[in-house]
Amino acid sequence: MKERSSSAGPQMTRQEFLKRMLGAGALVGGSALLGTRLWDRSVRVPGFEKTAGISLPGFQMDPSSVLPELVVARGADHGALIASAVGGLGGMSRFVKPGEAVLIKPNVAFDRPAALGTTTHPDALRAVAHLVWEAGASRIFIADNPINSPQGCFLKSGLTAVASEMNLEIIYPEEHTFSSLSMEGDVLREWPMFYEPFRRADKVIGLAPCKDHNLCSASMSMKNWYGMLGGRRNQFHQHIHRIISDFALMVKPTLVILDGMRILQSNGPTGGRLSDVKVLNTVIAGTDMVAVDACGYEQLLGRDLSQLTYVHLAQKRGLGRADWRNLRVKEVTA
Amino acid sequence: MSPSDPDVLGISKMPKKKLRRFHMFDGRITQLRILSQTFFLLLFLFLVVVTDLRYLKGYPVSLFLELDPLVSVATALSTSTVYRGLILSLWVIIPTVLLGRVFCNWVCPFGTLHQLTAALPGGKNKTERIEANRFYSRQHLKYFLLAGLLVMAALGSLQIGLLDPISLLHRSMNTAGVAGVDAVAPGTVNLSPHVYTATWLIGGLFLFLLALNRFYPRFFCRVLCPLGALLGLFSRFSLFRIHRDPQRCIDCDLCLQKCQGACDPHTFLRQSECFVCFECIEACPYDALHFKFMPGSESENEEAPVPGRRAVMAGLLGLAGFSLLRGVGTTKRRGWRQRIRPPGSLAEAEFLQRCLKCDQCLRVCPTNVLQPAGLEAGLEGMWTPVLDMERGYCELNCTLCGQVCPTGAIQPISLDAKTGRGDFAEQGPVRLGTAFYDRGRCLPWAMDTPCVVCEEVCPVSPKAIYTREKTVTRRDGSKITLKRPYVDPSLCIGCGICQNSCPVEDQAAVRVSPIGETRSKERQLMLRAEEGGSIEAVGTPEPEMYEEYGDDHQG
Numbered sequence: 001m002k003e004r005s006s007s008a009g010p011q012m013t014r015q016e017f018l019k020r021m022l023g024a025g026a027l028v029g030g031s032a033l034l035g036t037r038l039w040d041r042s043v044r045v046p047g048f049e050k051t052a053g054i055s056l057p058g059f060q061m062d063p064s065s066v067l068p069e070l071v072v073a074r075g076a077d078h079g080a081l082i083a084s085a086v087g088g089l090g091g092m093s094r095f096v097k098p099g100e101a102v103l104i105k106p107n108v109a110f111d112r113p114a115a116l117g118t119t120t121h122p123d124a125l126r127a128v129a130h131l132v133w134e135a136g137a138s139r140i141f142i143a144d145n146p147i148n149s150p151q152g153c154f155l156k157s158g159l160t161a162v163a164s165e166m167n168l169e170i171i172y173p174e175e176h177t178f179s180s181l182s183m184e185g186d187v188l189r190e191w192p193m194f195y196e197p198f199r200r201a202d203k204v205i206g207l208a209p210c211k212d213h214n215l216c217s218a219s220m221s222m223k224n225w226y227g228m229l230g231g232r233r234n235q236f237h238q239h240i241h242r243i244i245s246d247f248a249l250m251v252k253p254t255l256v257i258l259d260g261m262r263i264l265q266s267n268g269p270t271g272g273r274l275s276d277v278k279v280l281n282t283v284i285a286g287t288d289m290v291a292v293d294a295c296g297y298e299q300l301l302g303r304d305l306s307q308l309t310y311v312h313l314a315q316k317r318g319l320g321r322a323d324w325r326n327l328r329v330k331e332v333t334a
Numbered sequence: 335m336s337p338s339d340p341d342v343l344g345i346s347k348m349p350k351k352k353l354r355r356f357h358m359f360d361g362r363i364t365q366l367r368i369l370s371q372t373f374f375l376l377l378f379l380f381l382v383v384v385t386d387l388r389y390l391k392g393y394p395v396s397l398f399l400e401l402d403p404l405v406s407v408a409t410a411l412s413t414s415t416v417y418r419g420l421i422l423s424l425w426v427i428i429p430t431v432l433l434g435r436v437f438c439n440w441v442c443p444f445g446t447l448h449q450l451t452a453a454l455p456g457g458k459n460k461t462e463r464i465e466a467n468r469f470y471s472r473q474h475l476k477y478f479l480l481a482g483l484l485v486m487a488a489l490g491s492l493q494i495g496l497l498d499p500i501s502l503l504h505r506s507m508n509t510a511g512v513a514g515v516d517a518v519a520p521g522t523v524n525l526s527p528h529v530y531t532a533t534w535l536i537g538g539l540f541l542f543l544l545a546l547n548r549f550y551p552r553f554f555c556r557v558l559c560p561l562g563a564l565l566g567l568f569s570r571f572s573l574f575r576i577h578r579d580p581q582r583c584i585d586c587d588l589c590l591q592k593c594q595g596a597c598d599p600h601t602f603l604r605q606s607e608c609f610v611c612f613e614c615i616e617a618c619p620y621d622a623l624h625f626k627f628m629p630g631s632e633s634e635n636e637e638a639p640v641p642g643r644r645a646v647m648a649g650l651l652g653l654a655g656f657s658l659l660r661g662v663g664t665t666k667r668r669g670w671r672q673r674i675r676p677p678g679s680l681a682e683a684e685f686l687q688r689c690l691k692c693d694q695c696l697r698v699c700p701t702n703v704l705q706p707a708g709l710e711a712g713l714e715g716m717w718t719p720v721l722d723m724e725r726g727y728c729e730l731n732c733t734l735c736g737q738v739c740p741t742g743a744i745q746p747i748s749l750d751a752k753t754g755r756g757d758f759a760e761q762g763p764v765r766l767g768t769a770f771y772d773r774g775r776c777l778p779w780a781m782d783t784p785c786v787v788c789e790e791v792c793p794v795s796p797k798a799i800y801t802r803e804k805t806v807t808r809r810d811g812s813k814i815t816l817k818r819p820y821v822d823p824s825l826c827i828g829c830g831i832c833q834n835s836c837p838v839e840d841q842a843a844v845r846v847s848p849i850g851e852t853r854s855k856e857r858q859l860m861l862r863a864e865e866g867g868s869i870e871a872v873g874t875p876e877p878e879m880y881e882e883y884g885d886d887h888q889g
Contacts, residue, residue, distance in 0.1 A: 012628060012629075012630050016630075016631075017628060020571070020573065020628055021573070021628075023571045024431050024432070024571045024572065024573050027431050027568065027571050028427070028428050028431050028432075031424060031427050031428075032424055032428070034410075035406070035416050035421055035423075035424050036421070038410055038414060038415050038416040039415075039416045039418075039421050040415035040416060040417055040418065040742075041418055043745055043746055043747070044745055045678065045745065045747045045751045045758070045761070045762075045764065045852075046678060046679060046680045046681060046684075046745060046852065046853040047681075047764070047851075047852035047853045047854070047855070048751070048758070048761045048762070048764075048852070185864075186863055186864050187861060187862075187863040187864070190855075231855070231856070232856060232857075232858060235858060235859075235860075235861035236861065238860065238861045239861055239863045242863055
C-alpha cells in the first residue's frame with residue numbers, strides 16, 4: 001500500500017539506529033552507574049565527626065650524655081653571642097647535617113620595628129641563619145602565623161630584609177599551608193596547624209625573643225609555637241598555661257634559642273615604647289625548651305620561677321625540665 | 335501540494351481511524367495525561383499538608399524533591415555525592431531518555447499549575463494560541479540559566495533552588511501557601527497559625543510566575559525552568575519521539591493549538607522542547623503526527639539548545655554570579671550574628687552546597703522558629719532556614735527538620751545525638767548557639783523585679799540557666815532578694831526558649847547568638863580541656879592561676 005511506505009518516511013539506517021540505541025543506553029547506564037557510585041546513604045552529626053589529622057614528627061636530636069643541655073651566653077655582640085651559645089651546645093654541626101632543610105621559627109607576631117623587642121631581632125636571625133648555612137643546610141625556611149598581617153610583620157620587623165640578604169625562604173600562612181593536627185594534648189586535640197613549614201623541614205630551630213606577657217607572665221621559646229597554629233587562637237587564653245605546656249608535647253624542636261639581648265620587660269606581648277625594653281646582652285640556647293624558658297624566666301626576666309605555671313605543668317607531664325639548675329648548664333662569655 | 339489547496343489528494347475524506355499507525359492510546363492519551371497530572375498535583379498538595387507533626391507518619395514528604403534530577407545533579411556537582419533519597423531521580427532520568435520530557439507534562443505539579451492558569455477561560459483565541467505556541471528563541475534562556483546555576487553549584491553555591499520548579503513550588507506552598515491557609519482557616523494545616531518573614535516576596539513571585547501564563551503560555555516552563563532545560567538535554571537522546579509525516583502534513587498548524595512545549599511539531603520538531611503532551615497528535619486532522627520508536631530525524635531541528643560559545647558565556651555568568659554572591663561577604667564572617675541554623679545543619683560552607691531553599695524544614699517545624707533568611711545568611715543564603723527565637727524556639731525533643739531535608743543540608747540526627755544521650759553522651763548535645771544576658775533589659779538585673787522565666791523554661795538538666803541571689807535596697811528603701819540569672823555556656827544548647835519566653839518581648843533580655851554552635855569548628859566559644867588534666871598535681875604558690883580548676887593543688 002502506498003500510504004504505509006510513505007507515512008513511514010525514509011527508513012533509518014542500521015548505523016543510525018545503533019548510534020541512537022547506544023547513546024540512550026550509555027546515558028541511562030551512565031547515570032545509573034554514576035548515581036549509585038556517588039550514592040551517600042550515611043548520616044552524620046555535624047560537628048561530632050572524628051577527623052584523623054596529621055601528627056607532627058619530632059625534630060629533636062638523640063640526647064648526649066656529655067654535652068651541655070643549656071648554655072647561657074653573655075656578651076655585647078649579638079652575632080658572636082649566638083654563635084658561642086650554639087657553640088657551647090656542641091656547635092650547629094651537631095644539629096644540622098649537610099643537605100638538610102631547616103626551619104627557623106622566629107616570633108614575628110606583631111607589626112612592629114625590631115627595636116621595640118616584640119619580635120625576633122633581625123641580627124639574631126642573621127646570626128642563626130649564618131650558622132645553619134655554615135653547617136651545610138640545603139635550604140632555610142622561616143615561617144610564622146602572626147597576630148597582625150603577615151606581610152607587614154615580616155617587613156617591619158626587618159626579617160624580610162634578612163631573608164633576602166641571607167637567602168631564606170619565607171613561608172607565609174596561606175590557607176593551603178594549614179592541616180588539621182591531631183594530638184593527645186591537655187587542651188589541644190584537633191587543631192588547624194601551619195604545617196607546611198614543618199612538612200618541608202628536616203630540622204626545626206626555635207628563635208624567640210624573651211618577652212613579658214600580660215596573661216601568662218612570659219612569652220619565650222615554648223610560647224613561640226603559638227605562631228605555628230591557626231584557627232581560633234583567641235580561645236587559648238581560657239587555658240593559657242595548659243595550652244603552652246601542650247606546645248611542649250606538640251613540637252619537639254631540634255634546638256631553641258632564647259634571645260635576651262634586649263628583652264621586653266613590660267606591657268607585653270606588644271610593648272610599644274623603648275622604655276619597655278631592657279638591654280641584657282644574654283642569649284640562652286638549649287635542647288630542652290622547658291629548661292630554656294625556666295632559665296630565661298629567672299635569668300632574663302628576673303622573676304620568681306614558681307610563678308611560671310606552664311613550665312611546671314610541662315615538667316609534671318614529663319615534657320621537659322623546669323629545674324634547669326639540675327641540668328648540665330654551661331655559662332660562656334663572648 | 336500547498337497549504338492553500340490542502341485536500342488535493344482527498345486525504346480528509348479518508349476515514350481517520352484507518353490512517354492511524356499508532357493505535358495504542360487511541361485518542362484517549364491526553365485524558366490519561368490529565369489524570370496523571372491531577373494525581374501528581376493532588377499527591378504534591380497532600381504531601382505539603384501532611385508535613386505536620388500531627389499527620390507525619392512516615393510519608394515521603396520530600397518525594398518530589400528526591401525525584402527531581404536537577405537536585406541530584408546539582409548537589410552531585412557541589413558535593414560529589416548523591417544524598418540518600420536523591421537516587422530516586424533516576425526514575426525521572428530513565429523515562430526521559432526513553433520517552434522525552436514526560437515529567438514536565440505528566441508529573442510536574444508546577445507545570446500543571448502553569449498549564450491550568452494558561453487554560454483558564456478568557457485567554458487567547460485559537461489563532462493567538464497557535465502563534466503563542468510556536469518556538470521562540472527566548473526559550474534558549476533556560477539553558478543559559480541551567481549552565482550558570484550548575485557552574486555555581488560546582489563552585490560550592492547551590493542556587494538551583496531559586497528556580498527549580500519543585501523547590502520553588504514547595505517554598506511557595508510552605509511559606510506563602512500555608513501561611514495563607516492559616517490566615518483564612520486556622521488550625522487546618524498548622525495547629526497555630528505560622529507566620530513567615532518573606533511570605534509576600536515568595537508568594538508574590540509565585541503568583542507573578544503564574545500570571546505570566548496569561549500573556550505567554552507556560553512562560554516559566556518554556557523560558558525559565560532549569561529542570562526543564564536539564565531534562566531537555568536528556569531528552570535529546572530519547573528513543574520515542576513525535577514524528578511528523580511531511581507527506582501527510584498539510585501545514586495547517588492546528589497541532590500548535592494546544593502544544594505545551596512550543597517545540598514546533600508543525601515543522602522541524604525541537605525534541606528538547608517537547609513536553610510529550612500528545613496534544614499535537616490529537617489535534618492533527620490528517621494523522622500526520624505520531625509518537626514513534628526511533629523515527630528518522632529528517633523532520634527534526636537538531637540545533638543544539640545552547641551552542642558551545644554561548645554555553646561558555648553562561649558558565650562565565652555563573653562564575654560572575656558566584657563571585658558576586660560570595661563577594662557580598664556574609665558567608666564567611668559578617669552578619670552571622672543572626673544566622674542560627676537548625677539542629678543537625680552542616681557547617682556553613684557545606685550547608686550552602688546543599689540547601690535548596692525548598693523550606694521543607696520550615697513547613698515541618700512545629701514552633702515556627704524556622705524562617706526563610708533574608709540577607710542575614712548572605713545573598714547566597716536567601717530563603718535558607720534560620721531560627722528566629724522571637725517567633726519560636728527549637729523544641730528539645732524534635733529533629734523533624736533533618737528528617738524532611740531532601741539533600742542532607744540538615745542531617746537527620748537522632749534525638750540521642752541532639753540531646754547528648756546514649757552513644758552521644760560524650761560528644762553531645764548539639765548546640766545551636768549560646769544565650770547571653772542583656773542585663774540592662776533583664777528585670778532582676780535592671781528593674782529590681784523578680785522574674786527568671788528563662789530559668790524555668792530552660793529544658794536541659796542540669797539547667798544551663800542558673801541564678802545567684804542578691805539582696806538589694808530598692809528605691810523606696812525596702813529590701814528585696816532577687817534571683818539574678820546567668821548562663822552556663824558549657825550547658826547551653828542555644829535552643830532559644832529563654833529568649834522566646836522572656837517578658838521583655840520586643841527585644842528579649844536574653845538572646846541566642848550562634849557562637850558555640852556544634853556544626854562549626856570555627857565558631858566555638860569555650861575551649862574544652864581534658865577533665866582534671868595534670869594541673870592539680872603541680873606545685874606552685876600561685877592559687878589564682880588555678881582558680882578554674884578548683885583549690886585542689888599544693889601550695
